[in-house]
Amino acid sequence: MIENLSIMKLTDEDFEGAYEVIKTTIPYAFDLCHLDDDDEVKAMINEKRDLLKQSINKDEPIFFIAKHNDKVIGTISFAPCSEDIKICTNNEITDLGEMGGLYILPEYQGKGIGSTLINYLIAYLxxxxxxxxxxxxxxxxxxxxxxxxxxxxxxxxxDYWAPGLDNMVWKYKI
Structure with missing residues (x-):
């Protein structure tokens, strides 16, 4: 585990740091999947940016951030169920909140930060x-x-996203 790690609700002060995490990790994830869709990457980044902004002034969605010293290194969110989940489950899941927006800067991945954010969010929920x-x-x-x-x-x-790219949906009892 990483020392000097803190988890907190996103504030206006940490917006730029959280946005930097999003701008870094979404293209990184697409590259790992060998996807080359700049328009989709830009759309996802813009959507997440808007959700980050929205969360600062409202109760929904909620974003928590992980900070190492004073640097934002990860995010996680809780929001209403996405349209993709509704589509994938033929509207069997519509009323559950969705745990998502888990993004960790590449150089911090594999160090337990994602698990720490998940556990923090689960305890909050x-x-x-x-x-x-x-x-x-x-x-x-x-x-x-x-x-x-x-x-x-x-x-x-x-093949939800493209041939060979499945989407997986989970239900999780807290």
Missing amino acids: KKQGIEEVCLESGYKQAQPKWIRKFGEPYVIAK
């Missing part, structure tokens, strides 16, 4: 009385990690 959440992943390199952490997916949407 538990205090809020939330008993079950959903999550999804279309990133091939992340899917085995999610399977290890949350078990077999509730649904696997074959």
